[in-house]
Amino acid sequence: MAKRDDRLRETRSLEGFLGAERARLFDDASPERREQLRAAERTRAVYSAWNAVCGGTREGKHATGLHFAAERNELIVYMDSPSWTQEMTMLREIVRARMAARGADVDAIVFKTSRAGYQAVGDTPQGPRGRIDTTPPPRTPQPRIPLTSDESDRLDREVAPIEDAALRSALKSAMKASFEWSKTRGE
Structure with a gap:
């Protein structure tokens, strides 16, 4: 109970508390567990950098999922259409440099198109990465005005x-x- 009383009598910042908890977890962990914790921190840093660079942008709104392959130091980003996959592939070095400036230096970013029927997070009535109706809405063609x-x-x-x-x-x-x-x- 003495430990609990000590914590209750002392005021700490959230940053100080998190740092102390991190140190406690690492000190008590086996070498394998420490490596797992470092990998989790690295993954969080990569996702955080992606969100800082692309979150809320028109490009980021078309991302349907992220996967960080730590063993290859590679971020795989799934896009909702082939055209967005192509556009983001052309922008990948810019995104990678901006992520590196935020502390997440990945060796590669690979853009892939999600399976048919998936849309970006938040764009579907079913929630994140929900299945959607892929039937295109009917279009009424506009008559063209011919050239003079x-x-x-x-x-x-x-x-x-x-x-x-x-x-x-x-x-x-x-x-x-x-x-x-x-x-x-x-x-």
Whole structure:
């Protein structure tokens, strides 16, 4: 009971208390258990750094899960669609550098697409990583507003310098679709 009385008579900060508890746990642990505790702290640091860098961002909202492979020092991030997987793969070195600045230096970040039917945490009525209905909602196509003859002539002049006929035709089709779509939206 003496130990309990000592704790009740002394005021400690939360940081001081947590540090003392950590030291107590490590002192009483076997070497294997110490290694497990260090691995858990490392995992927490990696997840904390990910949340500091990507939590609340538009990119982070598309993450469906995280897994830290401590033996490879690799963070695996599951994204809700292939397009987000590709975008985050292009941004991985930026994310890795920002995580390192927060004390979590991982050797690699690997982005993978979640299995079909999963959405990011909080986006589903069933809760985190819940199964969703994958049936796309019905779409009503908007009628396109065709280009005027002046706009079409200007488009022809813009692509005329391209010598390769196939490339010129493909670019013209893409530009025409973009212009018509912009006109439909009122831009």
